[in-house]
Amino acid sequence: MFLQPKSVEAALAMMAEPGARLLAGGTDFFPAQGEQVIEHPVIDISRLADLRGIATTPTHIRIGGAATWSEIVAQPLPRGFDALKAAAKEIGSIQIQNRGTIAGNLCNASPAADSVPPLMALEAEVELLSAAGTRRLPLGAFILGNRKTALLPGEMVSAILVPRNVAENASAFGKLGARRYLVISIVMIAVAMSLENGRVGQARIAIGACSAVAQRLAEAEAALVGCRKAEEIAGRLHAGHLAALAPIDDVRATAGYRRDAALILLRRVAAAAMLAAGN
Amino acid sequence: MYDSPKYASRAGIPLTLNGAQITVNAPADWRLSKALRDALHLEGTKIGCDAGDCGACTVLIDGEASCACLVALGQVAGREIVTIEGLGQRKTAARLQQSFLRHGAAQCGICTPGMLVAATALLERKAAPSETEVQDALGGVLCRCTGYRKIVAAVLDATAEKQAAKLPDSGAAVGARIERLDGQRKVKGEDVFGADAHPRDALLLRVIRSPYHHAAFAFGDLAAYQRAHPGIARILTAADIPGENCFGVIPPFADQPVFAATHARFKGEAVAAVVGDKDEIEALDLKTFPITWTELPAHLTLDTALAATDLVHEARAGNILVRGRVVKGDAEAALAGADHVVEGIFETGFVEHAYIEPEAGFARRVGERLEIHACTQAPFMDRDDLAKIMGLKPEAIRIVPTAVGGGFGSKLDLSVQPYLALAAWLTGKPVRLVYSRTESIATTTKRHPGRMRVKVGADRHGKLVAMDFEGDFNTGAYASWGPTVANRVPVHASGPYFLPHYRALTRAVHTHVVPAGAFRGFGVPQATIAQEQLYDMLADKAGIDRLDFRLINALGPDQPTVTGQVLGPGTGIRACFEALKPHWARARAEAGKANAVPSLTRRGVGVAGMWYGCGNTSLPNPSTMRLGLKPDGRLALHQGAVDIGQGSNSVITQICADALGAPIARFDLLSADTDQTPDCGKTSASRQTFVSGKAAELAGRALRARILRLANAGEDAKLDFGDGHITVRDGAAAHRIDLGPLPCDQHGYVVMAEETFDPPTAPLDADGQGVPYAVYGFGAHLVELAVDTELGTVKLRKITAAHDVGRAINPTLVEGQIEGGIAQGIGLALMEEFHPGRGENLHDYLIPTIGDVPAIESILIEDPAPIGPFGAKGIGEQALIPTAPAILNAIADATGVRLTRVPATPDRIRAAILESRK
Numbered sequence A: 001m002f003l004q005p006k007s008v009e010a011a012l013a014m015m016a017e018p019g020a021r022l023l024a025g026g027t028d029f030f031p032a033q034g035e036q037v038i039e040h041p042v043i044d045i046s047r048l049a050d051l052r053g054i055a056t057t058p059t060h061i062r063i064g065g066a067a068t069w070s071e072i073v074a075q076p077l078p079r080g081f082d083a084l085k086a087a088a089k090e091i092g093s094i095q096i097q098n099r100g101t102i103a104g105n106l107c108n109a110s111p112a113a114d115s116v117p118p119l120m121a122l123e124a125e126v127e128l129l130s131a132a133g134t135r136r137l138p139l140g141a142f143i144l145g146n147r148k149t150a151l152l153p154g155e156m157v158s159a160i161l162v163p164r165n166v167a168e169n170a171s172a173f174g175k176l177g178a179r180r181y182l183v184i185s186i187v188m189i190a191v192a193m194s195l196e197n198g199r200v201g202q203a204r205i206a207i208g209a210c211s212a213v214a215q216r217l218a219e220a221e222a223a224l225v226g227c228r229k230a231e232e233i234a235g236r237l238h239a240g241h242l243a244a245l246a247p248i249d250d251v252r253a254t255a256g257y258r259r260d261a262a263l264i265l266l267r268r269v270a271a272a273a274m275l276a277a278g279n
Numbered sequence B: 001m002y003d004s005p006k007y008a009s010r011a012g013i014p015l016t017l018n019g020a021q022i023t024v025n026a027p028a029d030w031r032l033s034k035a036l037r038d039a040l041h042l043e044g045t046k047i048g049c050d051a052g053d054c055g056a057c058t059v060l061i062d063g064e065a066s067c068a069c070l071v072a073l074g075q076v077a078g079r080e081i082v083t084i085e086g087l088g089q090r091k092t093a094a095r096l097q098q099s100f101l102r103h104g105a106a107q108c109g110i111c112t113p114g115m116l117v118a119a120t121a122l123l124e125r126k127a128a129p130s131e132t133e134v135q136d137a138l139g140g141v142l143c144r145c146t147g148y149r150k151i152v153a154a155v156l157d158a159t160a161e162k163q164a165a166k167l168p169d170s171g172a173a174v175g176a177r178i179e180r181l182d183g184q185r186k187v188k189g190e191d192v193f194g195a196d197a198h199p200r201d202a203l204l205l206r207v208i209r210s211p212y213h214h215a216a217f218a219f220g221d222l223a224a225y226q227r228a229h230p231g232i233a234r235i236l237t238a239a240d241i242p243g244e245n246c247f248g249v250i251p252p253f254a255d256q257p258v259f260a261a262t263h264a265r266f267k268g269e270a271v272a273a274v275v276g277d278k279d280e281i282e283a284l285d286l287k288t289f290p291i292t293w294t295e296l297p298a299h300l301t302l303d304t305a306l307a308a309t310d311l312v313h314e315a316r317a318g319n320i321l322v323r324g325r326v327v328k329g330d331a332e333a334a335l336a337g338a339d340h341v342v343e344g345i346f347e348t349g350f351v352e353h354a355y356i357e358p359e360a361g362f363a364r365r366v367g368e369r370l371e372i373h374a375c376t377q378a379p380f381m382d383r384d385d386l387a388k389i390m391g392l393k394p395e396a397i398r399i400v401p402t403a404v405g406g407g408f409g410s411k412l413d414l415s416v417q418p419y420l421a422l423a424a425w426l427t428g429k430p431v432r433l434v435y436s437r438t439e440s441i442a443t444t445t446k447r448h449p450g451r452m453r454v455k456v457g458a459d460r461h462g463k464l465v466a467m468d469f470e471g472d473f474n475t476g477a478y479a480s481w482g483p484t485v486a487n488r489v490p491v492h493a494s495g496p497y498f499l500p501h502y503r504a505l506t507r508a509v510h511t512h513v514v515p516a517g518a519f520r521g522f523g524v525p526q527a528t529i530a531q532e533q534l535y536d537m538l539a540d541k542a543g544i545d546r547l548d549f550r551l552i553n554a555l556g557p558d559q560p561t562v563t564g565q566v567l568g569p570g571t572g573i574r575a576c577f578e579a580l581k582p583h584w585a586r587a588r589a590e591a592g593k594a595n596a597v598p599s600l601t602r603r604g605v606g607v608a609g610m611w612y613g614c615g616n617t618s619l620p621n622p623s624t625m626r627l628g629l630k631p632d633g634r635l636a637l638h639q640g641a642v643d644i645g646q647g648s649n650s651v652i653t654q655i656c657a658d659a660l661g662a663p664i665a666r667f668d669l670l671s672a673d674t675d676q677t678p679d680c681g682k683t684s685a686s687r688q689t690f691v692s693g694k695a696a697e698l699a700g701r702a703l704r705a706r707i708l709r710l711a712n713a714g715e716d717a718k719l720d721f722g723d724g725h726i727t728v729r730d731g732a733a734a735h736r737i738d739l740g741p742l743p744c745d746q747h748g749y750v751v752m753a754e755e756t757f758d759p760p761t762a763p764l765d766a767d768g769q770g771v772p773y774a775v776y777g778f779g780a781h782l783v784e785l786a787v788d789t790e791l792g793t794v795k796l797r798k799i800t801a802a803h804d805v806g807r808a809i810n811p812t813l814v815e816g817q818i819e820g821g822i823a824q825g826i827g828l829a830l831m832e833e834f835h836p837g838r839g840e841n842l843h844d845y846l847i848p849t850i851g852d853v854p855a856i857e858s859i860l861i862e863d864p865a866p867i868g869p870f871g872a873k874g875i876g877e878q879a880l881i882p883t884a885p886a887i888l889n890a891i892a893d894a895t896g897v898r899l900t901r902v903p904a905t906p907d908r909i910r911a912a913i914l915e916s917r918k
């Protein structure tokens, strides 16, 4: 059963169908489906205007859940989004970016989901919609584990909200993979940063693919405060700042390498963010 | 409340397809790729993975490149879709198609539709893109054949309308960069691959496979299962096989069952199949098939298999399938007396062929005969093996190879064919089978993982004195080409150098993993990784420049090889190294300059040489070519060498045309079909240009002699082919032969020639001494790269490849082979490793993308092989062999660390760098 609601309300009503699943860009949905024939109702939300587009509210920048990576890249946005845009350009390939959506990436909840660190570094919140109403969760409280989210039955992600003041910060993103295109991250890092009198005022650092859910690194953030020059950054960050990570061995890399590379990449991305902040 | 989808699908789904407004009557939740192919029968859109990983299914949705396998048909209702079939109508795209032909950017052609569509999306937005923009636009389409460079060049050159080059005149075909003769249908998406052509009423077959590496099994109530699923026409198991439940590419070692009878020896081994109505078979959940499994202990590695007392095959003691051996002189004594000795243990991983076309085909029963249409590299071997399985005479089986979307060795072995043959025979209906990507990776052959312990020594002057080589190769559960690997490696492990003393011993070891078989180079690339790294180490120890060291030791035409063969003229390795000299000097200087500035990124330059015997090792491997002149004056070339993208359709015609003295435009090509073309052997071992090409040359010359005889003309006479007549011009005399009145033979030809060529070889004795190959190809690669020493990542900057090809029959195609081989060598060196039972998809198994292959400069050296057609040798496998060791040597040059285990992934490189600092 293939359902094509004309409105978000209709979509929410359809979600009451037993076993119904949402389909957006399909870039996670179809690979997971594999060869198996689809037997449950599918609700196509990829064309719901209410879920698309990027808008500015008095307090937030609001990205529709069904906004695609290509749409996000093409949209003029404050520089806090530079990291997210950089991540978007690295997601799979053009084909994937043209279809894949931001909510799909979050709901799929892969430890290697590239949009999560940039959004965490922007203090993003997830807007959840159901027939019962709307609620908001910080991104960190929405993704609960590997392939686990706080989505309740009948609920969808309607938008991602980024506070406008945070969005004014400079940002940078780095992704490490074993080939140029179409590659799942071994490590990826996003840093958003503000300067005060030429020194780091606040840094927000998030790191992915090194634990079941991407994490903010509070100690590393604190260590950067007051830093005056990008060249100083490397010296301020050390392995202890990454103690909370729990990287695993898999076909892409060893855990030890992930931990090691994470620090190197963090130093570089933080330095890039600082340079961006100074410009 | 909402639109009923059922209602919507009943009305059909409206969309604009290639400019036409149509309604598609198919379920809205079908993938668009499936709807295009199965409902609309537009099969130019290819399916390589069904998961977004290969891009072969790329279409435009409202102008945006998208994977049709990741979109539901219902999602594109009302949208504008453009597929490969619609590109011809668009000006930019039509130019692009012609540019692809000019540049030789399509080899097998399976990725070509996706490439063209993705490039069209770019060019329609930006008429003159940069190289980076081209790469960004095509990064999502994988190609396993071309190495991408010609694709990039073709897209960059698609801006202007250009004239296609005219086909060369008589006598000018050899050496000409003609467009591939089968190219038009490839760039139009009209080539028919294994999954494409099939009778519309074909039943579908799906295979039930072992979920364990090693397990015993028992079927439950199959009859009840069939009754419960009325769509099943037949369930097939080992009990249904009329002939022998056993096949294998090397008959004395044949050991692989079509269906395991009582226990499975690798994860993915077939145990049964269901055949029936397509929709119902597709909808089956095969996990409910009535079978109980008892998992058994499995040997997955060389060490466990060699130490085990329980055997993978009872008759093969110690789990050893076969041993290989070449011994010359006294390596041990010579090493003891050498001035410089280095040694090491080198390991390589399982490598998957990862052609973009998963195995597919269909079969039908025609009276008391069977016809199998499938992708294959070896039609006659397929035929003979299927005859045994089916208990039929070989003549009762017809193999019609479809276009092959890449093979690289794995499509030499049977895959879908036995299941199709059995099902079509028993049901009497056409039957179709298309492997999923997972099935393809899990069950078809791989490159052998190798572990090699090697010691080499040189004297004070840097002259090699001896090598001692021991290699074990994990051959998996069944023999496949394991014996070939075990025998080829000892013949080649010296590399193209003179070694007075030599001992090379190999073993192919059985384990409970998917069989390892043939993959571009049959073990030689693995051995070269060891050999060429050690030569660098030895050069360093002797204090000699690494390229000079190779020149000092390069095998000369009068020096015996390690098997005692003196190759004589055509020993082109020295010329290859000489050709690299200026590049070496430049690259070393540039790297030195860059490294003088302190940086975490270090530049490195590496070189490696190779040699490779063309054709079977000391075994007959004849090819036969038939050439007929038709009454209308056209020529029919029965060209049975399967073109798997490498270009034999074109190259062999070029050879034949010049041997005969006819223009290529006169030729009608009959491609491989066991009913139509004589046996040209298998497309492997770099033998088609050399062996089949030689047969084509002989056939051309024989036909020429016959025509000249008709006119009583001398050898140097010129032939002018007209419609229905030939004019033979001998000096001033012109003799017109009218073909119409001449009698036709049983093939319908007025004059015909059929010639066979079998390269002369001699058996190897107990020490491996003899003449294993009539001809060797030679080559050397130079790699320039940069290593990020903190992250262990490698950025390739440039690869310069010098190859002695004897004669470049079609330089564009030769370069295509070199570039494609290099891309596979990059994968072998830096990223590819298959873990049996894990990651059986192109998401986890990484092959190089368009952004991973640097600029490549090919240097073609033409040191003619006297025996080859117009002097030509093979190039298919040669090109891959030196890339990986040259990369590893360059990494060592940059960082000082040796990677003895490939792939040299960032984590391994980083670990080696950290280790070296301890």
Ligand SMILES: Cc1cc2nc3c(=O)[nH]c(=O)nc-3n(C[C@H](O)[C@H](O)[C@H](O)COP(=O)(O)OP(=O)(O)OC[C@H]3O[C@@H](n4cnc5c(N)ncnc54)[C@H](O)[C@@H]3O)c2cc1C
Binding pocket: A021, A022, A023, A024, A025, A026, A027, A028, A029, A030, A031, A045, A065, A066, A090, A091, A092, A093, A096, A099, A100, A101, A102, A103, A104, A105, A106, A107, A108, A112, A113, A114, A115, A151, A155, A156, A157, A158, A182, A183, A184, A185, B051, B052, B053
């Ligand atoms: C070849 C390939 C390469 C890839 N590379 C990358 C990469 O480099 N980095 C990366 O991070 N990801 C990558 N991905 C994963 C994928 O593209 C992203 O996760 C994408 O953003 C998912 O979005 P989608 O719209 O396609 O989701 P879908 O596939 O449509 O949906 C995914 C899941 O989310 C649910 N869902 C979708 N939208 C909503 C919603 N609004 N509310 C609630 N639930 C919802 C669906 O029901 C489904 O369970 C890749 C995928 C492929 C196939």
Ligand code: FES
Binding pocket: B046, B047, B048, B049, B050, B051, B052, B053, B054, B055, B056, B057, B058, B067, B068, B069, B070
């Ligand atoms: S088939 Fe769609 S991307 Fe491979």
Ligand code: FES
Binding pocket: B105, B106, B107, B108, B109, B110, B111, B112, B142, B143, B144, B145, B146, B356, B405, B406, B645
């Ligand atoms: S030509 Fe690209 S995959 Fe064969």
